[in-house]
Amino acid sequence: MPVLRLPKFGKPVKYAYITGRVRAMKTKLIPHEMYQRMLGMDIPEITRYLEETQYKEEIDLMAKDHSGAELVEYATFANLAKTYKKLLRVSIDEPEFLILEYLRRWDIWNIKTILRGKFYGAGDEEIMKYLVPAGELDLEFLEGLAKKERIEEVIQAFDGTDYYEALTQYDGQMLSSVENALDKLYYFRMERAVGGTLSVGGGLLLKYVRKEIDVKNLVTLFRMNKAGIEAAVIHDNLLPGGKLHEEFSRMAGQSYNEFVRGLEGYPFWSAISDVVAEGGSVSRIEARLRAYLVRYAWALSNYHPLSILPVLGYIVSKETEVSNIRKIVRGKEAGLSAELIEEQVVA
């Protein structure tokens, strides 16, 4: 395992440049009311609108090879990767270290994408379209992986890295155990990295990551409890490290009504209470929880304006924006009603 090298710790002023920059970048994000208008547009109109925003360069570049929802999807992914890489490029020392540690989730995403692609026999071209090289692993390396013939070769390429141990859990039958192990590895590394920093923002970043794990586990519980899955199976799917892990473990396997009653009084309850009362779908609840997380990230950044937290807020908001645009165009392409798409959009 590589030795963790920590940069020298600076005063909050080290964060002044990067926080100033992300606050300016935040003003360029698509405003929430625009999603409402996008719901009334068709895909070419949405594409034209996006060409007036920060996505222009990617859309212009990809328009010759792709069109429609595909064009928007690839362009937004490419822009997301470019934006995150830019954050890494313009930061130094502790901010860079923490941003990279947080962005390793995209390495996990890419590894999962490649494994899933290989598992279901997708072609390398197809896999490469869904790669987001926003983390440490660069596009060249990832494309090399995508071109490999078998899953075992992909796993072998990670020999000597942290990922190898998690990847060797692949039994040739199911990917879920590997995917779970990768998620656990990500959160373990995150905790270790943040534990090594001395700044207050690092602790709050960990607080956010714990909240994020809780939200992921909560969505898993909603899905699985609704489907009436056994407690033991649910336990296997819960990620460790969340603040409410023990409480959630107890809720696994409960009847849906009992489970929902048990959630009352938690901080996230006000964000989802009306949807749950209406008997709304899990994806609608998920969208509400995601919006709650974004608000939480920005609220945290108000406590410590000169810390990693505004950067975290921006990273989370940008990811949400891209996922919203993709939901809208994919929904439009599939012919879903505007109401149905709106439910999924995080606002």
Place this chain on the structure above:
Amino acid sequence: MVVENIVDGGILYGLIAVGAGLATGLAGIGAGVGEQGIGAAVVGVVAEEPGFLGKGLFLMLLPETLIIFGLAVSLILMFAWTPFA
């Protein structure tokens, strides 16, 4: 001896001159400490939004006003209140 010097203005002159130097010097250091964060943040914002330069410069120069207080104290010490006058 010391008393004589003070009456003559020897040590007193020296101390006043040192005080005047410290007043401007420390004010300058304080302003610099204040400006480092603001300056870095302004450069960050201007990199994204070049139109912010004017406002940013104004914000960056705010701590600079503190030096004027220091300078005023130095000038008073040197030329208004003291035997130098």
